[in-house]
Amino acid sequence: MPAPHLVAAPAAPAPLPSTTAAIGSAAARALLTASGTRDLALWGSSSMSSERGDESTPLPIRIHEHLALTVAPGTVHAHGVGATWSQHAVLMRGLDTPQATPQGAPDATTGAVAVALDPDLPPHGRIRFPASVGDVPGQIDGSTGTWIFTPSDASATVTAGRLVSALAEQTAGARQVLWMGKNNILDTARVLEDTQRMWDAAPDPEQDTLVLGQWATEHDPRGSTTAEALAAVNAEQASRYGDHFVDVQALLTSESGLSCAPLAPLQVLEQATTHDALAQGVVPPVLIAHDLIHLNGWGNLAVGWTLIRRMRELGWL
């Protein structure tokens, strides 16, 4: 909020607690508090995981943590993983169930064994999630660059079988936010298809999903192949999903977006670097982490704030 201008008034007698009754306005409770306790699942890559949210703001700002305050008493299932493609989100969601075949002998202590997937999907980033291979539950971990499956019971024998993510069951019934495909954005058809599959998998596809659009870094200047690809994906998704699509690029590159309430203290438009960035069609540096490819805490604050408002306007809260 804007800095105050006045000195506080002298302290008044303490207020008296109210009578023993439900507090507040029944009408306000009905309007402002969720009647149910639906969870919220977040799927996507590093932007969804707020990877550099600890930069630039006095305190780290991570979108999933902000949303935990919003969705309560529901639970936020934060499944954004940096460096992943849209196909990884589909795999984690349990919509793709490739055949997993053990490669070599398992670890004598943990039972962990490398597996090959068919269709093949190379692991990216620190991807790991609970899953089963055939009838054997455990965890699949791709963070080393090789898929390793570790059974929950180290003595279990892992044989070839379908890899099925356990996250699908965990998030059943949840609404979802999708921010996926930036890392394979040049494969626009794949990104659109994977996002659509995630959309269709929601309990009520037309109501239960918000899709966040992609945003341009300095590596995606106006006229570049990535800029054109993300613009194409954004345009198609805006057309498909209407009010369930949040145009993050517009939020972070328009004068009105950059003047939104939580960013007002930054005076983004007053900074010279902002106008250079906007001329290139990319997000201003003041909202970008030092690695130049992720949003910092201020960027996350703007996206989170926008997301919450859209969720409220859709009646999710």
Next chain:
Amino acid sequence: MPSPTAPTPVPEPAPAAPRTAPAVPVPPVADAAPTRPLTATPSAPAASPATPAPTARPHRRRTVLLGSAAIAAVALPVTAGALLLQRGDASASTADGTFTDVGADDDALEAYRWADANGVQPALEDGSYAPGNAVTRGDLALALHRFAGAPAVPSEAVPAMLADLDTVPERRDAQLWLFGHAALWGDLSLCVHPDEPASRESASQTLTALLRPSLSARGHSQAVTDLAAADADPTTSALAWLRDSGLLPSALTGLKADATAVTRGELAQLLFRADQVLAGAPG
């Protein structure tokens, strides 16, 4: 999305005669009991007492944040249902709905009674209402949180994202709840300055930010699909929206969204009016 329409104007009632009957009781909020098993992590801490509330409702643990993100899920006790507060021995001056410093013919008396009876902004211990006293930003947050029934907040389940939260749990939760609903935001230091007076400017912005999106969901306000454009001039748009939506009582329509401190009286009238408008709006 339904076509946005202006809310049906709700006429203000004539000033009420002094009451002699007890305040109308507010129906209790249905207990938001969980319908599925609780989740707890192996590392969950032992149960600790929740914020004291004189209710027999059971406390329950809930994990509020799970997943691949590098956040440890923390199971915390969360009170179920709305916050209940218990009045101590009521003073005679408040028991019959009057206040020592508010005349029986005061046009705003009904608003003060409503705010006191519903716990949104109770009278003071000495039986006065002090309508002329300035409201702090923390007081404003508390009143708005109570207005919404003081829903539970997982305040200890997530890292701090505001730098100067109030240390009193109820006030802290109010500020976090507003932050979680995109109705409160910090300055460059992520400070919300809860002890400073709430200006009319900030109060109008906060109330608008709280009500407008939810009313939009019910088709009672202009749908804000272009969020940024609507906020291009926050001060003008917020107060104008409150006025156009009928949320400003007639006694306050001349207000300007400036740095003048909001008073207890103004806040009570504002929320009383909001309650009337919300109650009259179709769900």
